[in-house]
Amino acid sequence: MRAFVTVVGQDKVGIIAAICILLAEKNVNILDISQTILQDCFTMIMLVDASECAVPFAELRDRLAELGAKMALTIRIQREEIFDAMHKI
Numbered sequence: 001m002r003a004f005v006t007v008v009g010q011d012k013v014g015i016i017a018a019i020c021i022l023l024a025e026k027n028v029n030i031l032d033i034s035q036t037i038l039q040d041c042f043t044m045i046m047l048v049d050a051s052e053c054a055v056p057f058a059e060l061r062d063r064l065a066e067l068g069a070k071m072a073l074t075i076r077i078q079r080e081e082i083f084d085a086m087h088k089i
Contacts, residue, residue, distance in 0.1 A: 001051050002031070002080040005064065009073030011042040019046075019075065022067055027054045042073075047080075 007019060016035065023030060028050050035044035053060055061077050068075035078086075 001049075001057075003048050003050050003057075003077050004080060005044075005046040005048055005075065005077045007035075007042065007044040007046075007068070007073055007075050009042055009068070009071070011037050011040050012071070015042055015071065015073065016044070018067060018071060019044075019064070022063060023048060025054075026060055026063070027052050028060065048077075050077075 005019070005023075007015065009015075016033075020030065028048050029052070030046055030048055032047040033044065034046075035042070037043075050057065050060065055063070057077075057079070064075045064077050067073075
């Protein structure tokens with residue numbers, strides 16, 4: 001199952017590393033990644049493959065949200081089909 005991870009927050013050292021470590025620990029593969037800094041605001045979107053994830057999707061979502069709270073970021077994960085449905089015109 002593919003999903004999108006979105007990250008928004010104040011730029012700081014270690015954002016990408018922390019998220020990649022968490023995903024790797026849960027056996028989630030990063031398929032594509034795009035990140036930019038708009039003034040001091042860090043934004044990133046990742047396409048991931050969670051089909052071999054070591055924990056249920058809801059737990060992965062919660063762990064990402066907890067990491068976001070610790071780092072003062074908003075981190076969300078959404079299944080690809082839901083993401084696509086929300087962005088269709």
